[in-house]
Amino acid sequence: VYIVERCSGDRFRAVVSILVDRIIGLLSLLLACSIGCLFIVTRFPEFAWTxxxxxxxVFVGCILLLSPGLRSLLRFEMLISHLPKRLGKFVAQLDDAVLQYRDNLKGIGLWLLASPLIYSLLIGSVILMGHALGVGLPWTDYLAIVPVAMVTQAIPMMPGGWGIGELAYGTLIAEFGVETLPGVPDAEQIMRTRGVALSVVHRIHVMAWSLLGGLLMLWDRQLNRDNL
Known part of the structure; x- marks a missing residue:
């Protein structure tokens, strides 16, 4: 909403840019999670294969949208023309805006390849917090848990993903961690509670740094005003 309201050009393209950014972020997280699943596939094959x-x-869907050959083979434009007028116009505009990114595939590809390294910093911070809280999971489990939890909490249901993220972390850590407490009564519930606690601590950590960044931005803006 912030970007669209302040966009001086085509607002529709601004909306699409946000959508594409989210899709690229989703692909990045799925790539990072796919790599992480290599470490847990023997213990949780169903999770890894899912x-x-x-x-x-998702990757094939993106190729279908951007590949001229596949679009022609599937007669994508003809399918759009058979849609109801309003819906067809909207889909055509959306399609036209998405195609603008076809000329930047190299940059998008490089970003996707670099994304596991970038997300490793975030995952590393969660691993350190997990060890500090005594969650009890091996570090390799976090490589699969954190990206999935991030994708889940990005679902626009609650402000900032609050509640959704806690549910994701609690469920995943309970599933992965119950085997670390053999013979302990209510082991699953214990691990679920630890997962929720980890999610809350991580959110507070992110909020604290974000608040600091916001204060620095306001301070810099005030300095620029004083220099005018």
Missing amino acids: VWICALS
Whole structure:
């Protein structure tokens, strides 16, 4: 909303740019999670294969949208022309805006390849917090848990993903961590509570740094005004 309201040009393209940014972020997280699943596939094969299939499906879907040959083969433009007038116009505008990114595939590809390294910093911070809180998971489990939790909490249901992220972390850590407490009564509930606690601590950590960044931005803006 912030970007669209302040966009001096085509607001529709501004909306599409946000959508494309989210899709690229989703692909990045799925790629990072796919790599992480290599470490847990022997213990949780269903989870790993689900992630790999989802990642492949999203990737193939993006190729179908951007590949001229496949679009021609599927007669994509003809399908759009058969849609109801309003819906067809909207889809055509959306399609035209998305195609603008076809000329930047190299940059998008480089970003996707670099994304696991970038997200490793975030995952590393969660690993350190998990060890500090005594969650009890091996570090390799976080490589799969954190990206999936991030994708889940990005679902626009609650402000900032509050509640959704806690549910994701609690569920995943309970599933992964129950085997670390053999013979302990209510082991799953214990691990779920630890997962929720980890999510809350991580959110507070991110909010604190974000607040600091916001204060620095306001300070810099005030300095620029004083210099005018």
